[in-house]
Amino acid sequence: MNGYLPSATAEGREIDFLILALALVSCAVLALVFALIFLYMVRYRAESDIYRGAPGRKTWRFEISWTVATLAVFFVLFVWGGDLYVRLFQPPADALQIYVVGKQWMWKVEHQGGQREINALHIPINRPIQLVMTSEDVIHDFSVPAFRIKHDVLPGRYESLWFRIETPGTFQLFCTQLCGVGHYSMTGDVIAMTQPEFETWLSGGAAPGAREDMAAAGKALFTTHGCSGCHGEGGVGGTPATTGVSAPVLAGLFGRSVKLRTGATMTADENFIRDCILTPDKTPIAGYPPIMPSFLGQIGEEDVLRLIAYIKSLRSRSRT
Template sequence: MTLTLTSASVHSAEVDALLAGLLLMSLAVLALVFGLIWTYAIRYRAGNTEDRGAIGQKSWRIEIGWTVATLVVFFALFVWGADLYVRLYTAPGNALKIYVVGKQWMWKVEHEGGQREINALHVPVGRPVQLIMTSEDVIHDFSIPAFRIKHDVLPGRYEQLWFNAQTPGSYHLFCTQFCGTDHAAMIGEVVAMQQADYARWLTQNGGSDTLVAAGRDLFTRYGCSGCHQAGPTGGGGTVRAPSLNGLYGSPVPLADGTTVFADDKYIRDSILLPADQIVASYAPVMPSFSGQIGEDDLIKLIAFIKSLAAEGPS
């Protein structure tokens, strides 16, 4: 049996160092405070002839000194932790995007090439991987202890998390938020592979369609193409609706005078709750698809709309 936890990602050693620093400083302060308590309790106990000095004599230099010293150290640890937090939740631009949907009681994973997994996640080593996560039902929590990462997965929202695996191998995946009777069974496996092996795995487990291709089919099936222009040749009907070409990542002026940026959350909300954010100069005529489109299909639709960013606005 070992008391150490496997360290297998770029940031895991730094997370361990930060926690060790916090633990050591806390123990040092604990030892100082209780050491002084016991020293003075014994040295100046009732009946002891130890010289206690004049009652009017007192100095705050020692108290101020150790208080300031510990404050400086803890503040330095705080700055270090804040910097690490920002880096842990800011994915590099070249990160490989993988979609994760939590559901009682399983993890559903889908790669951009259409490969699907249940309670398993295959990733390449040496490359940043960004997880885009949501839940179909209740709050879950996605945790890979060997990578020192965990994040709540919430229904109705997209949460993002990233890591960079460094050591090939198989690692535990847990849900660490109680989510129902079979919460303990909501576990999985993360398989970190050499990049050549990962490319081979993608080829051998290729889906029938990529996310973009599947999203294009859904876009037509749900009738979106009857109103929205999407692509150089498709879309646009008798109803005046915003073009989706070049939408993703661009600012969107709203009827209430505010402006939002079209990210995954905005597109998702526009599909399920179209009346919440009306685009300026357009009538609120789009129907809500809430309860009609599942999270799996939403991921595909969003992937297709994101692919239209290259088309540019029309």
């Protein structure tokens, strides 16, 4: 054992190279500084008769060269790291979305087709995977060392990260944020498999009767909780003539810019829709009366994710 865990993703290897570059440059600067300290200790010792006059005229070129050279090197590393950070948080448009909910002390996973897992995550290789994550209780941290990913999972909002695995295998998943007495047991496995194997797993990856398409489950919740009474069947919007109230159109909402009554503009992403469902007073939409009820405490995080999946599916249908 050499103590090095190989990265299973291309992005992880780039992170390794960046850290190695930072370490090498830092060690080079440290070595140079200590070498100069040792040189001056010997050269300018008390009994040395070396000339010590006019230090400003003798050293300014060296000081400027040293400062500019180190600034340039570290600026290159800064740009590299900034570019990598931005790319790591901009998932490709064709990324496969999987929803993750952290809860003391387990990871609950749900796929678009309704397949559910506890402390396990099955994914295909050679395909970008986007995780949309939230917590039901306290702060957790989703970490897979082999992918070089580590991201806080926060209650009350959605966090997102993405990765692409190149080789099949089983990789350990940890919570790396102390979250209570059972923190040590909040572990799991990420199982990467070929696309045909993944399709096979999807077809039988849930207990009988436990699987239902997330959008379909969201549609049922949309009706059960009375959302269609104001927003209309299929989220077509409500008017006093059709539903008795004026309510926004939900078909095509996801990803659009929405103007609030405060004059601010927001993008209708997962966090925005979640706030509209649970805390509508935070997102009053311009042009509509503030009559949207709060479902905070009535709908769990998993059901909120299903409602969001349904609203996102309305976007797809509205564009076909």
